Amino acid sequence: MSLPIILMVAGCILMAVSFFFSTGNKKLSKEMEDLSITVFQETNALKKRLRIVEEELLLEPQFQVKKPQQKSSSFAMPTTYTEKPIHDILKSQVMALQKQGLSIHEISVRSTLTEEQVKSVIANGGR
Known part of the structure; x- marks a missing residue:
């Protein structure tokens, strides 16, 4: 047999x-398709849970630090006050x-x- 015939027969057998x-x-x-679908579903479920947690965190009241009020008079005297110490959680949040x-x-x-x-917390390195 010649080489082209052998190659043709081998090609037919391989097909x-x-x-x-x-x-x-x-x-x-x-x-693979089933796996990708399950990963997609789990990802969506995690995103929904994360969205719920974020919404719960945003619903907490916004605490504001009040600045001291100056007395209304004809001349303004500088008021001095002692600041409350900053909580460690706030310090770590500022550093983050x-x-x-x-x-x-x-x-x-x-x-x-x-x-x-904020500047003083950063200057002190969160301590």
């Missing part, structure tokens, strides 16, 4: 064999927000501290 193995590929692709690259003003708004308090 016939490939039909038998295509069912294995179909099973594998079906399993600072690591995220937020500005002093943004940290002040999010942490309900004054900008001076």
Whole structure:
């Protein structure tokens, strides 16, 4: 036999064999599709849970630090007051927000501290 005939016969045999193995590929692709669907469903469920938690956190009352009121008089005297100590949770929140690259003003708004308090927490390294 000549080489082209041998190659043609081998090609026909390989094509016939490939039909038998295509069912294995179909099973594998079906399993992959099922897996991707379950991952998608689980991801959506986690996103819904996260959205619920975020909404619950946003519903908490916004605590604001009140600034001292000055007495209305003809001349304004500077008022001095002692600031309450800043809680450790707020300090860690300020440090985390600072690591995220937020500005002093943004940290002040999010942490309900004054900008001076935020600057002092950052200067002290959260201590």
